[in-house]
Amino acid sequence: MTAPSGPEKRYLDALAAGRFEIQKCKTCAKHVFYPRVVCPHCGAGELGWVAPSGRGTVYSTTVVRRKPADGGDYNVCLVDLAEGVRMMSRVVSIPPESVKIGMAVKARIAEGLVEFTPA
């Protein structure tokens, strides 16, 4: 417990400063998302931080239906990053129902969150 904070705060603080960083295990070399204390791949290992390429592929997608008065429909999806980890996110700049499985996307940071646009 020598780090100044847990990995979750470390991740969110970096994001707030405009940096999207994920963990990589120094033992098994696999990437890790979401940020953790223990590597879920090898069960051991020290986890360091790296900047992912930001390239990803939509693994699955849904449109959450919401009344127009409450802001209308929006996209929620799962994106597989090129580094081999999956995250929940959303694809923006196209209609929510136009987001398709297999679509190539790239990451950006908006309001302290990672979201994606078509690549």
Place this chain on the structure above:
Amino acid sequence: MRGSVAIAGVGLAGCGEAPGWSEMEIAAAAAKNALADAGLTARDVDGIVIASTNIFMSGLALAEHLGVHPKFTESSMVGGSSFVGHLVPAMLALNAGLCDTILVAYGSNQRTGTGRAEAGRYKMALDPQPFEHPYKPFNPPSSYALATARHMHQYGTTRTQLAEIAVAARRWAQLNPEAFSREPLTVEEVLKSRMVSDPLTVRDCCLVTDGGGAYVLTRAERAKGFAKPPAYLLGVGAAHWHRQISSMPDLTVTAATESGQRAYEMAGVGPKDVDVVELYDAFTINTLLFLEDLGFCKKGEGGAFVSGGRIAPGGRLPVNTNGGGLSCVHPGMYGIFLVIEAVRQLRGEAGARQVQDAAVALAHGNGGVLSSQITAILGTQDTL
């Protein structure tokens, strides 16, 4: 462990709407009914088991309410699968001689209870899930929608095939006077109903009802002395690989592949030996995934398997014979109702929906977002 413990009594209470009843009162009412079904009272209980999303230290609360001073208490909470999962520690405790008569109970006023929106906000504040909640998935439907979309993409499963699952559940519910939704339902009506989280419509989603259930578990040699024929626990297995949907390794394969295998091994049976199947159908995709993962059909063939009324009344495989979470009852956590319906079928007391000569029943619980998977196999005296 096979056949070492048996369910001696089952009971329901408050299913549908129970306005003015607290969750613990509904659980206690179900407990009273289950004990009466076994010819017992709360005085005979020395093991207390319950799970609750809302009641803090629920095991203490239920024992206190019933006036029981238990020798064994268990209140593991793994979502809706809990009450199938409780069979594992209950079986071990009975076999170890820690206690003799275990009561497993559940109650919820999810439909008519007050303050639920406020409670939801408090829960989210206590357990923020910062890697999902900011994207506002409408959960649980959105998580199951993501699994559905992936299955459709990978295997060509159609919304019509999923709608057949909802229609089959409704047709069973029409044979069950205790079911909540019994009006006719067609595939077209499911397809045209309001979209909640694509591709799931409101008719692909389970009911929101009140309701409680309970069962009484004892060692097999004692079970013979009770009022009704016992349903023996032949096998049980549990597995989970994730909590949040974003951490599920493959959205088309659940941990039921593993829980089912463990349960079949303990029971010494396979899917071909199962006469009646109770699957946790929080959403239509659940039924399809569990039919595949429990070996009733091959991976990817669930859509074709459920077509043509195969799992409906009169079909080849009776699935969710009470009407399921889709049409019978679903008060937040459905797990206990799977066990109760399986027992009723094995006793031959299911009325118009009775599956003829049912000797082996499978009850499969699901918790979280396709997360916790627990399979139990029950059988009549003849299967021992």
